Amino acid sequence: MENVVKTDRRILRTKQAITKSFLELFSEKDFEQITINEIAERANVNRGTIYLHYSDKYDLLDKCIEDHINELISLCTKQENPSVSQGMVQEPKPIFDYFRDNFPFFSAMFSNQRVFLFREQLLNFISVNLMVKMKKPDDQPDIDLELKAQFMASAFIGIVEWWIRHQMPHSTQFMADQVKSLFENNQVYLANK
Amino acid sequence: MENVVKTDRRILRTKQAITKSFLELFSEKDFEQITINEIAERANVNRGTIYLHYSDKYDLLDKCIEDHINELISLCTKQENPSVSQGMVQEPKPIFDYFRDNFPFFSAMFSNQRVFLFREQLLNFISVNLMVKMKKPDDQPDIDLELKAQFMASAFIGIVEWWIRHQMPHSTQFMADQVKSLFENNQVYLANK
DNA sequence: TAACACGTGTTGAATATTTAACGGCCGTTG
DNA sequence: CAACGGCCGTTAAATATTCAACACGTGTTA
Structure with missing residues (x-):
């Protein structure tokens, strides 16, 4: 590994x-x-x-995207606090910090029409990450987990994209708090509540 | 060459x-x-x-200084406009631009007590540069050229040092204009007056 | 058409840098 | 005292990168 x-x-x-x-x-x-x-x-x-x-500039672009996705993944997995067994998603502030620290990259990604790949990979990563830790079919057994994960992931990326495209008008802490509130509204509870 | x-x-x-x-x-x-x-x-x-x-960190420091001095020299000699025969010193704005663009270096140089070498080399360079083009013994034949060059060079470096140490409170253009005025007060006339 | 300028991939030989190791010196700590 | 850790300056062998030169495709221009 x-x-x-x-x-x-x-x-x-x-x-x-x-x-x-x-x-x-x-x-x-x-x-x-x-x-x-x-x-x-x-x-x-x-x-x-x-x-x-x-091999060429397309490969180069792919690798760049891959690297950042992997960075995000390791950022999320590394964050696994001892209370993992609770099945909670981690604190979103470090994620926003990462976006902010790599603003030029993500800004370019979001402002460039061509990059389907990036959106797709990011969305997939988020939704998987959410779904794995979101197993709480107690209250609403009639809602598909995967569907809900996709729904929440899309919403999350939408917010991130808006934030990046508007030159990060709020602090990462503010964004993290907002996201936490929005998630809680949808019965997705984060760590360190 | x-x-x-x-x-x-x-x-x-x-x-x-x-x-x-x-x-x-x-x-x-x-x-x-x-x-x-x-x-x-x-x-x-x-x-x-x-x-x-x-060979060691002292050599490294020497080379850094040398490089910047050489940059300044080439900046000055390259600037020789066709009206060289008039014996005028060149426009000082590019010099100030260079100082500004390498602010970290010069700031470190001026704020560090140890670096005699830098001051010495810079002073020597400026005074030689001034003296070569300053041959105008018409008005004041009783003033030694070398002495005057040293005098003006020290004054110039003094201004630069003040400007750097104060985080460049004025634009390079402003500084250049000021220096030009001060030089003219001392019968040192610059190109593109 | 032909000549030209420019970007692409690829190669082999030259070379700058890395790695890992060595011995030495110095200051600290037991 | 001896043991240790840290930095120094140097080395040989391994390796990544450079350079210069290819052949190829593509558009531009005379």
């Missing part, structure tokens, strides 16, 4: 430079207009080096 | 990372407290790599 062998520093540095350069360009111009040459030059990396890690 | 052979990208990138890391640390703590380990770790570079380019 863990990477036992630490990856070479050069690889990490290079990938960082490439994705940083790429995401900058991504927020500046249309995806199709971006060339490998540009990315390489701005990253101060040889053009060929990019091909050592990514 | 020019570097005919372009240096390897890796060298440029590594040096950049090292100096950036070092200058950050330099602005955070006392020079003597800084360790090679820290620099390497923050630069995301192997410790040994630093020794490939610099």
